[in-house]
Every structure is written in C-alpha cells, then in structure tokens.
Amino acid sequence: MEEKIISIEKLVKRFPVGKTEFVALNNLSASFVRGEFAGLVGPSGSGKTTLLNIIGSLDTPSEGEVHVLDKSISLLSHKQSAKLRNRHIGFIFQTYNLLPVYTVYENVEFALLLQKLSGPERKKAVMDALEWVGLTDKIKSKPSMLSGGECQRVAIARSMVKRPEIVLADEPTANLDSKNSHHILQTMKKLNRELKTTFIFATHDEKVMQYLDRIISLEDGKVVKDELIKNSKNQ
Amino acid sequence: MLAIKLAFKNLLGAGLRTWLNVTVLSFAFVLMIFYNGMIDGWNRQSRKDTQAWETGEGQFWQPEYDRYDPYTIQDSHGAMSEEIQSEIAKKNLVPVLIAQATAYPQGRMQGVTLKGIDPDQTILKLPTKALSKTNDSDYAMIGKRMATSLKMDVGDRLLIRWRDKNGTFDAREIEIISVFKCDVPSVDKGQIFLRLEVLQEMMGMENEATLLVAGENFKHRDFKNWVFRDQDFLLADMDKIIQAKKAGGTIIQALLLIIALIAIFDTQVLSIFRRQKEIGTYIALGLTRSQLVGIFTVEGGAHSILAALLGAVYGIPLFLWINKVGISMNYTQGMDIDLPIGEAIYPYYSLQLITISIILVVISATIVSYLPARKISKMKPTDALRGKLQ
Numbered sequence: 202m203e204e205k206i207i208s209i210e211k212l213v214k215r216f217p218v219g220k221t222e223f224v225a226l227n228n229l230s231a232s233f234v235r236g237e238f239a240g241l242v243g244p245s246g247s248g249k250t251t252l253l254n255i256i257g258s259l260d261t262p263s264e265g266e267v268h269v270l271d272k273s274i275s276l277l278s279h280k281q282s283a284k285l286r287n288r289h290i291g292f293i294f295q296t297y298n299l300l301p302v303y304t305v306y307e308n309v310e311f312a313l314l315l316q317k318l319s320g321p322e323r324k325k326a327v328m329d330a331l332e333w334v335g336l337t338d339k340i341k342s343k344p345s346m347l348s349g350g351e352c353q354r355v356a357i358a359r360s361m362v363k364r365p366e367i368v369l370a371d372e373p374t375a376n377l378d379s380k381n382s383h384h385i386l387q388t389m390k391k392l393n394r395e396l397k398t399t400f401i402f403a404t405h406d407e408k409v410m411q412y413l414d415r416i417i418s419l420e421d422g423k424v425v426k427d428e429l430i431k432n433s434k435n436q
Numbered sequence: 437m438l439a440i441k442l443a444f445k446n447l448l449g450a451g452l453r454t455w456l457n458v459t460v461l462s463f464a465f466v467l468m469i470f471y472n473g474m475i476d477g478w479n480r481q482s483r484k485d486t487q488a489w490e491t492g493e494g495q496f497w498q499p500e501y502d503r504y505d506p507y508t509i510q511d512s513h514g515a516m517s518e519e520i521q522s523e524i525a526k527k528n529l530v531p532v533l534i535a536q537a538t539a540y541p542q543g544r545m546q547g548v549t550l551k552g553i554d555p556d557q558t559i560l561k562l563p564t565k566a567l568s569k570t571n572d573s574d575y576a577m578i579g580k581r582m583a584t585s586l587k588m589d590v591g592d593r594l595l596i597r598w599r600d601k602n603g604t605f606d607a608r609e610i611e612i613i614s615v616f617k618c619d620v621p622s623v624d625k626g627q628i629f630l631r632l633e634v635l636q637e638m639m640g641m642e643n644e645a646t647l648l649v650a651g652e653n654f655k656h657r658d659f660k661n662w663v664f665r666d667q668d669f670l671l672a673d674m675d676k677i678i679q680a681k682k683a684g685g686t687i688i689q690a691l692l693l694i695i696a697l698i699a700i701f702d703t704q705v706l707s708i709f710r711r712q713k714e715i716g717t718y719i720a721l722g723l724t725r726s727q728l729v730g731i732f733t734v735e736g737g738a739h740s741i742l743a744a745l746l747g748a749v750y751g752i753p754l755f756l757w758i759n760k761v762g763i764s765m766n767y768t769q770g771m772d773i774d775l776p777i778g779e780a781i782y783p784y785y786s787l788q789l790i791t792i793s794i795i796l797v798v799i800s801a802t803i804v805s806y807l808p809a810r811k812i813s814k815m816k817p818t819d820a821l822r823g824k825l826q
Contacts, residue, residue, distance in 0.1 A: 259720060259817040280724050287722020294821070298717040302449025312721050314438055359721075 249403035291360025350381030461743035473783035531645035552635025566614035579624025716821030736805020
C-alpha cells in the first residue's frame, strides 16, 4: 500500500487585499503519496505557489487541515516548522535563490550545517549531491560564475543533499532554455526514482508537464482536474 | 559558531560597504585608544615628575600646614627631633621650610613663597647643588616660570621682604644664582629657593621645618607632631584634573563612535531590506528566526572585530612610532598650565585600556546591529522570498 505523506482537507487560504480578502485556495482537498512526481498546474493566481508554501510550512492555512509527514501545519511552532523544513523538505525556486557570497560547495553544504553531521559525513553528502547534478567540477565557483542551468542544478543539489522526503519546486524551469530545462527535469526524475523522493511542482511549463506522473489542475484555488499520467517522459 | 562563520562570510562577501564601515569604526578605535593612551601617558609622566620634583615618597607635614591656605604657613613650622635629624643625615628625609614673602622686581610688588632646602639633598630632582656653590646667604634659585614672571635672569638682584616668626618685617636683596627648568608648575610658580639654614636664620626658626620629604629608602614610621601625607593624598588634585580632561575627550570619542555606529545601523537596515530573498531562503532552508536574528546581529557586531584588526594594522605601527618620538608639547612652554607637562608626552597603552576599548566598541556595534535585525523575526517567509517587504 502506498504511504500517504501529505494530506490536505478543505484547505482555505485568504489574503487581505486592502479592506477585502482574496481567496487564494478555496476548500481544496488533495493528498500525495511517497515517491510521486506530481505537478500543480494552472494560470497565474490559481493558488499553485500558495499551496506549495503551505505544504512547505512557509505559510499557514486560514481554514482546513494540512498534514505533512503526520504533522499538522497549523499546529507547528516556528521552531517546529523550521525543523520540518530543514530535515524533511527541500525547496527549488524559479530564481534559484542561491546565496551569492558562498561557493557551489558551500551553498549545498549550507542545508546540512544545521544538522549535527560530522565534517567527513557532510563532505560526502555534498559531493554525492553535486555528483547527482554533474557539478563536481564547479565546487569552488560562486553562483555569479555559473549559467542559469548550472545555478538551478546547484539548487537541486542543495534541496536533495539532506535526502528529504519531499521536494517542492516552484516554476523551476521558468528561467531556463529548453535544453537546460530538460536536463534539470531528467535529473529530478532520476532522483525521484532512485531516492523515492516526492516531487511537487508548481508550473505552467509544458516541458515540465511532459515529465509529470500526476497533474493537478487548479483554477481559482480549487482542484478542477486530478489525473495520473501513464506515459510520462523517462518513466 | 554557525552564526559567526556565516556572519563573517557574508560580511566579507559584502565588499566595499563592509570595508567603509570597518574603516570608520577602526578610526574610532584608534582615536579612542590613542587619546586615552595619551592622557594615561601624561598622567603617568605627571605623577612621576611630581614625585621626583616635589612629593618624593610622601611627606610629613606640620599639623596646621595646608598647601592651599597661605594663612596656615606662618604657624606651620616645627622643630626636627633627633630621630628626624638622624633620618636627614642618612638622606632618607629632606626638610623644607616654607615662608611667605613679598618680592619687588624692578619696583613692582609680587607675593612669593620662600622655600628653604638642604643644598646637598638627593631625594628631590631640584638642582639644589647650585645653592651650595657659595656660603653667601644672598643667593637664591628660581624656576623658569618664576624667572619669566619676575622678568629676571641669573645674576639679577631682587629685593624681598618677609615677616619672621615674631612678626617683625625684614628685607634683603638676593642674587639669582640659578634658573632651573622644571616640568612641574607647582615647584616653580611663585617660589624662591634658598639654603635651609639661610631661611631658618631669616625666620628665626633654627632647626625647624614645615615639611619633610621622604625618600625611597625611608622606612615608614611616625614622628610626634608631624602628620604623614601619602602619594594618593598629595597627587589627588592632579588626578582629578586629569580625570576631568579625560572626560572632556570622551565626548569627541563618543561622537566618532556614534558616527561609526550609525553607519553600521544604516548598513544593517539596508541589508535587511535588500537581502529579503536571502532571508527567505535561509528560512526555507530551515533556519529559525532567532538563528537568523543571531546571524545578522553577529554580522553587524563582526564589523567591530574587523575594525579592531584593521585598526591594529595601522594603529600598532603608528602607536609604536609615536611612543618613540613622543608628542611634542613645546608649544605649551610658557603657557600658564597648572599640570606638569614635559616637552613631549609619551602615550601609555595599557592592556586594560585596549581591552575596555574593544569590549565597548564590540558591545555597541552588536547592540546597533541587533535593533534592525529584530525586524526579521516579524517577516513572513513568503513575503521575504518574494522580496515584497517595504
């Protein structure tokens, strides 16, 4: 039986806009199992990023319940949220969000600094992660010296180095050309298969959709379609 | 440890902005240490000179004697016992008799203090040997300040008038046999030095003195009818003046420090505004808000560590050079300054001074860094990631 690691029940998220409220997620329910390669698709403002942020415990629901790895996001303290993100969730952003003053190695290592790993253990984990994304020859480079594709590969390595159960990727290919996008997606797909990591994307990029095993279509904060894709790329 | 490592990494990565702040702060550091070092050096020098020229290792005073009250001088004289005479003979004590008089340089009238001292004394730095050149009672020596004040020089003659112990006025013309240079104004200003026995004879106070100056080899004991005044008592007023000068200088140092701290504060505020995405990323990577506040606080505070290092790079050679050549105080010669002041001041940098300065700057820099960093704890991670905060 497949292990459910994320469950969302009647999730509502409202944002104040002046004196009124904007409903970003409206009574949304869904669940994800371990090892899924799923995507949230939909037009801008449909609630994709908001949902990712709540799953990643960067934001909290206005109503409803979100459980991630059996933890209710609404009930987590700041410290517990931070711990959840540090241990179990990796993030990949559209703009890479690499730390500019750190080298590739240090950017990837950063995610491990909060975990009590020995120096050699940390080094091995970082080198493994950089090997997954094919960047072992760039460990001393700063982000400013890398191409967009390489930056995103560093971001993937950073999100994967702690071997999280879940990786949340918000428009990871939006700033990349077609070749780099495919390279990135193939890398993520490979990691998904090998490490059984659950990947959830927020995207409206057709290239990403070709790789997804499941597509959840959102519109006005609601799930309008939830379909499994049998013949996705690299399956 | 993580905060320190990250803070220094971020700080060095920030480039020119960091170095500008660090440079201004290092100026504050160096100036603070230099100024306090100069005052401490001056203080040490003043104490040393006053001790060498005037106070010795302490003094025995006649009970009525008050150096700031001229009316007490007339009655402040007492006989020196055999016990005291024995210490004087062993050069452990030097007796000084003090009397009030009026001098008439070029027909003008000026109040002066006559001091009778043993010409063979070795306890004080006063060049009293000049008085032993002749047995003639007409000879006296004065300091440069007094010479300027009287408009007199070696070889000039001066009429003085005094009242002896019976209240009888007498007068005599004396010749200035020596004009000595001395950094201690209280030894020099308004004072005329005579041989002890000459003044005793003039006053009708044979074998009497007003005070006894103790030398290094004097083993302390009490003498009947004499009150011992130690170094702390004798130098208390000078210490107060120096402390007041130090306090005045603190205002300048505080201003410079405040400018440097405002620069750090400004950098921190801007930094937190400009680096919202970075802050959001840290949060996404699992840093708690308190850890983030810690990183940014340490980052600001670390300016002061870098400033101390930079200050050391140019400050140490500068201080060593100044210590070698001294700070010339020639321009003060002839000025009416009440504190002992030599031709040059040699600053004194104690470990305590350096440690206190470093601690003060580090704590101040950390506090001004913490204040804007607190804003991070109120940031919503999602807004920070989007760089949405204003």
